[in-house]
Amino acid sequence: MKAQRLDGKGLARDRRQQLVSRVERLRTQGSIPRLSVILPSQDEAALAYYHAKVHAAGKLGIEVNSFVPDPLSTACIVDLIRSLSGDTGVSGIMVESPIPTRIDMKAVRTALPVAKDVDGAGIESLGHLLSGKPAFPPATAAAALALAEMACDIAGKHAVVIGRSLVVGRPLALLLLARDATVTVCHSKTRDLAEIARMADILFVAVGRPGFVTGDMVNPGAVVIDVGTNWVDGKLVGDVDAGTVESIARALSPVPGGVGPMTTTLLLEHVVQAAEAAVG
Ligand SMILES: NC(=O)c1ccc[n+]([C@@H]2O[C@H](COP(=O)([O-])OP(=O)(O)OC[C@H]3O[C@@H](n4cnc5c(N)ncnc54)[C@H](OP(=O)(O)O)[C@@H]3O)[C@@H](O)[C@H]2O)c1
The missing domain is CATH 3.40.50.720 (NAD(P)-binding Rossmann-like Domain)
Known part of the structure; x- marks a missing residue:
């Protein structure tokens, strides 16, 4: 017998549908869920992943902005993360893969604040995952x-x-x-x-x-x-x-x-959840 095909696309569609009213509620409270994506690489895969997020988010009323570190250095990425962390208009922050090998990922992961680390890449989020404290999982x-x-x-x-x-x-x-x-x-x-x-x-x-x-x-x-x-x-x-x-x-x-489709959807769910937590 042929294996059941697990329809991630269909599941993603259902989950996104459930996000619509949550985003509307946030907007009526004056909050726009916003994801800031740091793009250390301009290669085809990174841009394709980024545009897929923009497309999916746009349909739900979630905003996605990109930030290209200039110069491309660990210090610049860390500075960007710090500035976005302090920006109340930003719900979530992530660094798009692939990340050039010369970037010190330990420093980048350390800078990501747990409340806005919607892709669970930060050291603090991973520690929370390990110890069972609330955090966004990757x-x-x-x-x-x-x-x-x-x-x-x-x-x-x-x-x-x-x-x-x-x-x-x-x-x-x-x-x-x-x-x-x-x-x-x-x-x-x-x-x-x-x-x-x-x-x-x-x-x-x-x-x-x-x-x-x-x-x-x-x-x-x-x-x-x-x-x-x-x-x-x-x-x-x-x-x-x-x-x-x-x-x-x-x-x-x-x-x-x-x-794949569920990954994008869960990332957007996390952005909405982060925006809801910020509104209180
Ligand atoms: N669908 C999505 O949204 C999504 C998102 C992220 C990643 N991915 C995909 O998921 C895959 C894995 O990504 P990743 O970032 O985890 O990759 P990665 O960082 O390169 O890790 C690959 C893992 O596979 C192990 N491995 C390599 N060769 C092996 C072998 N012969 N036998 C057993 N294990 C082996 C490596 O072992 P060592 O640790 O010993 O080197 C490593 O732990 C990639 O295809 C990536 O594109 C998909």
Whole structure:
């Protein structure tokens, strides 16, 4: 039997619909939810991600502005974050990926204030996530979790996360633990990866390699969440080889149309939530 296709696009549409009245209420209170995006890179992917946010936000009445650090330096990005932190007209702040390697991400993450860190990238937000204090989780990790929740209850399940980045794998592991999953995190040094992956009730794949997970790595009946976004010959593909996995898994999130649309939507939800908290 073919795996259930987890429709992230449809879920995102429903969740965005619920935001409309919240944004309207904020506007009647004189507050415009506003996301400030710092763009350290002008490459095609960064601009595409940025424009996707502007497009989705515009339909909901959320404003998105971009800030290009000039000169492109860690100090300039940190200064921008500080100035946006003190601006009461700004609800949320994020730094768009990809971020050039010469930027000191530790300094950038340290500068992000928890109340406006709508993509959960800051050191303080990650600490809150670890200790169970309120903070916005990274939108991609939260989106991957939301997709899995479309297919099953998380509590008690064995979740295997392939990838341990601060953006996806690690925060996702924390979110899963908070939902009472038993969590295994795999990475590039993991031995017997296929064997571990086959033990998963829910398999999350965030590696950044097209077709990395194949059908022989999947437990029959597992839920598979593909976080990967890779461009191959001008086409967006995930980290999961859907062709071999969809006859083994019970449910599979597609790429495109899975985690991606939910990531944008959850980011915008966080912006609205931050604006609501600021209004009080
Ligand atoms: N849909 C969205 O909105 C969204 C948002 C963000 C990212 N993504 C996508 O998600 C994917 C992962 O992103 P990321 O930022 O987490 O990437 P990343 O920072 O490059 O991390 C990749 C992870 O994969 C692990 N890995 C690499 N090769 C491996 C192997 N052979 N076996 C097992 N693990 C391996 C790495 O292990 P080590 O730690 O040992 O190096 C690392 O932990 C990418 O395709 C990215 O484009 C999608």
